[in-house]
Amino acid sequence: MIKFCYPVTLPAMALLLLLTACAPVPQVAEQVLPNIDQNGQITEPEPPSEFQIWLKELRQDALAQGVRPEVLQEALDGLQPTPAVVTPRHKQAEFSLTKDEYVRRLASEHRFQEGLRQMTQHRLLLQQIAQSYGVQSEYLVALWAIESDFGKGINRFGVIEALATQAYQGQRQAFFRKQLLAALAILDQEQMRSQDLRGSWAGAMGHFQFIPTTYRDYAVDFNGDGHRNIWTDVEDALASAASYLARAGWQKDQAWGWQVERPEHFDLSLADPDIRKSLGDWRKSGLAVPSGSDDLMASLIFPDGPEGLAFLVTGNFRTIMRWNRSVAFALAVGTLADRLKKEAGSFQNPPGILPETP
Secondary structure, three states: OOOOOOOOOOOHHHHHHHHHHHOOOOOOOOOOOOEEOOOOOEEOOOOOOHHHHHHHHHHHHHHHOOOOHHHHHHHHOOOOOOHHHOOOHHHOHHHHOOHHHHHHHHOOHHHHHHHHHHHHHOHHHHHHHHHHHOOOHHHHHHHHHHHHOOOOOOOOEEHHHHHHHHHHHOOOHHHHHHHHHHHHHHHHHHOOOHHHOEEOOOOOEOOOOEOHHHHHHHOOOOOOOOOOOOOOOHHHHHHHHHHHHHHOOOOOOOOOEEEEOOOOOOOHHHOOOOOOEEHHHHHHOOOOOOOOOOOOEEEEEOOOOOOOOEEEEOHHHHHHHHHOOOHHHHHHHHHHHHHHHHHHHHHHOOOOOOOOOO
16 A cells, blocks of 8 residues: 555645556566568577587687687677688699699799898898707798798688688588687787788698697797787798797708619618618618718608609608698708708808708
């Protein structure tokens, strides 16, 4: 019952107004507008897609790994798969060309000439990096040429979109999911926007095409500006490549290998990457090795089979293959590096970097 303290002599109309004002306000249910299609028909709301359900689980994993919610919101809200990035592996050059074609294509005359120009332009920087990491300049420049043609065409895809698509519907989903989580951590740690994280269809980034976990483990801030910028900062990019090679076991006083001529009636069973013999022993077997000390260990390989070219390869060749697990890729890097070294003369041996032992 409602009690009033007003005198009973109030006019009837005033009393009615008071009763109306004091009455409880009825609760009106929130109106939910229906979905209307382009033909004006009412449609049922669409349930979350399988991709959005998958993305929700990924978001929880990223949060558990310490990525800030606002970073995930900026990177993942509204994200959709990009089918164009699901490129068959046979489309890649190293899977569609013979090894000899691959080497000639990647170690091209254009890249050789541009490599010489880059070595001249960045001479002091390359000397500083060689002093810090013990990696000869010609190998860094050869890798730079082959990986990105000195930074050209490295920003075709958004890395988050590409990796999310690969992780959701690609061939190596577990691998790409790991890379996607690492890429989200890069956004957080480097304070980057997702639209600025650009790379290849497989999420390879920057001048040397680092995947996100490689960036996480090996990229360096060589110029001390507070960022490990492998996209637009040549100093950080070159030093990060050297950091990777050095930690992968690079030896500064070794060549990668040599093309050799095998004698008649040579024991072909010795052509096995798991067989390592000293250069002295290989020379005794009849192989004419042009340089290298007798105690340096090497393996004999026939990349195109027994009828093809023969190479003796050292531990540095194996280190290049840690970068890219392709014999043809490693041969291309070594071939181009040799040409650059020969043309550049003594430039690649600044103080502290020993020339290869003759």
